Amino acid sequence: MLIWLKSKGADINSKIEIRPSTRQGSGYGVFVKDAVEADELLFTIPRSACITLDQALQDEVCGKTFQKIIDQAGPGGITVAMAGFMAKEWLLTPTTDNKRTQDTSFGPYLRTLPWTRGVNNQEHILFWSNQEIEMSLKGSMCYSEATALREEVNLAIRVLNGIVKPPIEAQRRKERGDEEKEEEAEQNSGFSWPWQTKSTEDTTTTTILEGLPEAVKGAFVCLLTRAFEDGEGDAEKLVPMLDMMQHSEDPSISHVMRKSDGSVQVRARKALEGGEELFNQYRSELEESMPYHRFFTRYGFVPGVEEDMMNLLQDKSSIFFAQTAEV
Numbered sequence: 001m002l003i004w005l006k007s008k009g010a011d012i013n014s015k016i017e018i019r020p021s022t023r024q025g026s027g028y029g030v031f032v033k034d035a036v037e038a039d040e041l042l043f044t045i046p047r048s049a050c051i052t053l054d055q056a057l058q059d060e061v062c063g064k065t066f067q068k069i070i071d072q073a074g075p076g077g078i079t080v081a082m083a084g085f086m087a088k089e090w091l092l093t094p095t096t097d098n099k100r101t102q103d104t105s106f107g108p109y110l111r112t113l114p115w116t117r118g119v120n121n122q123e124h125i126l127f128w129s130n131q132e133i134e135m136s137l138k139g140s141m142c143y144s145e146a147t148a149l150r151e152e153v154n155l156a157i158r159v160l161n162g163i164v165k166p167p168i169e170a171q172r173r174k175e176r177g178d179e180e181k182e183e184e185a186e187q188n189s190g191f192s193w194p195w196q197t198k199s200t201e202d203t204t205t206t207t208i209l210e211g212l213p214e215a216v217k218g219a220f221v222c223l224l225t226r227a228f229e230d231g232e233g234d235a236e237k238l239v240p241m242l243d244m245m246q247h248s249e250d251p252s253i254s255h256v257m258r259k260s261d262g263s264v265q266v267r268a269r270k271a272l273e274g275g276e277e278l279f280n281q282y283r284s285e286l287e288e289s290m291p292y293h294r295f296f297t298r299y300g301f302v303p304g305v306e307e308d309m310m311n312l313l314q315d316k317s318s319i320f321f322a323q324t325a326e327v
């Protein structure tokens, strides 16, 4: 990913390194190898290396339909559109054990993301089974939000299937060099919304594409846990490297978007010693709208708590369960 970032024009301070975080069992983190001064530039990521809403809307095949989702669904449609773009790119990206040589534009970055549960120790209620939700979350303060989010993602899978399945299948056929099949499919495909009635059943869009549910869930998890705003007037976006930083209420970095070219600059907020881990503040833990149980539903962890979440849920911890007042 670092080689790819540099080829895109990213400027990364030689003192930066990525290694397992000091927050135990929580994946990777970003560190400085040597001391840095306050306000020192740590890295600059060009906009072309970020996954932004404009990337999704400029997608040659699906961009216009993503825009329609936003027009019809409002702000919630932005996450659906970005998840659709990411899922499509991911399903066309070769994994390391795949023999295909043609990589996608974001391939080296997409391969670092937690598409499935446990990758980089990523936990999230979107990865859980219905049974786990019922067993562990029922009666907790997370339950209604978690089930609403899961329903939203299930709906998104059905909507996105109608949009991204035809181009993914077309691309796969093309890669197989099966041009005759491609032409035939193009004649028959004709895009339509999944909820529009058709005179004959069209199996090209009604059957859910293999791997799509997992890809859309993974994309939602990445967007919820790793996308941040930096500057007014820009939606949340994924910024490689910045998204490798762990959260702390006492952040050691600041990030801003340069208005002139949309690149993201990350600087040290204070002088740091060599070997220190860098922390970003995802959301203030003091925000009333972000109590710890909601932090968990969105980000998959509770700040400052290293105990296993499943044990805490089983023990009906007050983080998750409202306590009845003692008489």
Ligand SMILES: C[S@@+](CC[C@H](N)C(=O)[O-])C[C@H]1O[C@@H](n2cnc3c(N)ncnc32)[C@H](O)[C@@H]1O
Pocket (backbone or CB within 6 Å): 021, 023, 026, 027, 028, 029, 120, 121, 122, 123, 225, 226, 242, 243, 244, 245, 246, 247, 248, 299, 300, 301, 302, 303, 304
């Ligand atoms: C933006 S990513 C950070 C990079 C991630 N650790 C990785 O390896 O790719 C956010 C995820 O990191 C983990 N995380 C971040 N800050 C944490 C903290 N303070 N304590 C525990 N886990 C944390 C959670 O899994 C969260 O969903």
